[in-house]
Amino acid sequence: MSDAPAPHQPEPVIRVRDLVKRFDGRAVLDGVTLDVFAGETLVIMGGSGCGKSTLLRMMIGSFQPDEGSIEILGQDTTKLDEEGLNAVRKRFGILFQSGALFNSMTLRENVALPIEEHTGLDPHTIDIIVKIKLELVGLREHADKYPAQISGGMKKRAGLARALALDPQILFYDEPSAGLDPVTSAEIDQLIINLSRQLGVTSVVVTHEMDSAFRIADRMAMLDKGRTLLIAPRSEFEHLRDAPTPDDLNAALIRQFLRGDAEGPITARRQSTVYAEDLLEEPAARRAPTPSVRATR
Numbered sequence: 019m020s021d022a023p024a025p026h027q028p029e030p031v032i033r034v035r036d037l038v039k040r041f042d043g044r045a046v047l048d049g050v051t052l053d054v055f056a057g058e059t060l061v062i063m064g065g066s067g068c069g070k071s072t073l074l075r076m077m078i079g080s081f082q083p084d085e086g087s088i089e090i091l092g093q094d095t096t097k098l099d100e101e102g103l104n105a106v107r108k109r110f111g112i113l114f115q116s117g118a119l120f121n122s123m124t125l126r127e128n129v130a131l132p133i134e135e136h137t138g139l140d141p142h143t144i145d146i147i148v149k150i151k152l153e154l155v156g157l158r159e160h161a162d163k164y165p166a167q168i169s170g171g172m173k174k175r176a177g178l179a180r181a182l183a184l185d186p187q188i189l190f191y192d193e194p195s196a197g198l199d200p201v202t203s204a205e206i207d208q209l210i211i212n213l214s215r216q217l218g219v220t221s222v223v224v225t226h227e228m229d230s231a232f233r234i235a236d237r238m239a240m241l242d243k244g245r246t247l248l249i250a251p252r253s254e255f256e257h258l259r260d261a262p263t264p265d266d267l268n269a270a271l272i273r274q275f276l277r278g279d280a281e282g283p284i285t286a287r288r289q290s291t292v293y294a295e296d297l298l299e300e301p302a303a304r305r306a307p308t309p310s311v312r313a314t315r
């Protein structure tokens with residue numbers, strides 16, 4: 019298992035080094051190191067609560083890490099002030115779990131908003147750009163609808179059109195297929211693939227849905243216990259998934275996750291943890307972290 023880039027890999031556009039994030043003294047991320055290369059789609063996977071969204075939020079500068087560094091497009095975002103951070107943020111787009119559209123605005127207005135906020139373009143030009151963005155996600159004919167009038171999949175598409183508004187170099191997705199039926203989910207995956215090919219955009223996708231992960235990933239990273247267990251090309255993960263049970267514990271753990279098996283090292287670890295807590299009379303509820311920082315979205 020190696021996370022060394024292939025010999026002709028381009029320079030990383032995102033460089034995460036030894037990232038540590040603690041909530042209430044508990045390290046959710048405990049030394050994460052990874053690179054994202056130009057034009058690739060990196061899928062970050064892991065069990066729920068393992069810190070995927072936290073990692074993404076730190077990459078986009080919503081959270082500051084306790085230790086480590088994040089370099090995006092050549093800038094260490096942990097050292098930037100708000101103004102510097104906003105300049106970098108203009109160069110990437112974000113699609114959150116909810117789509118995060120403004121319900122009081124039409125799709126056209128939702129997509130126009132970041133362009134109006136960040137450019138001095140005249141309304142006619144903005145209107146053309148908005149049409150192009152909506153066309154990219156297949157929603158041009160729905161420009162005058164409100165979010166409440168469209169389906170969940172269309173809301174994701176509209177959120178994506180807005181994320182594309184400022185021609186980002188990097189797109190961040192947090193669980194893009196969450197809450198969608200399998201067909202709509204596959205359509206969103208196809209859209210992610212198309213955008214990556216058509217626009218050459220670099221994509222970082224957080225998901226725990228394996229079908230989706232295997233469809234869209236060039237490389238995959240598996241998070242566990244605050245660290246990356248493996249970062250490798252998709253083919254290596256496919257091989258792990260389809261191979262017989264390996265002797266190596268980490269490989270067995272990844273395999274169970276990828277296959278969604280009910281039995282394996284993840285289950286064994288979970289059961290032994292609960293048992294240990296029971297013996298120590300330390301209920302999980304008492305140790306559950308209370309949110310101390312509010313996410314911006």
Ligand SMILES: Nc1ncnc2c1ncn2[C@@H]1O[C@H](COP(=O)(O)OP(=O)(O)O)[C@@H](O)[C@H]1O
Pocket residue numbers: 041042046064065066067068069070071072073307308309310311312313
């Ligand atoms: N703002 C916060 N304050 C305190 N704890 C948090 C905060 N955000 C996330 N956590 C905790 O960090 C852990 C990882 O959360 P998250 O990154 O959302 O996981 P994932 O996206 O992998 O499901 C969870 O235990 C969660 O409760």
Ligand SMILES: [Mg+2]
Pocket residue numbers: 070071072192
């Ligand atoms: Mg999450």
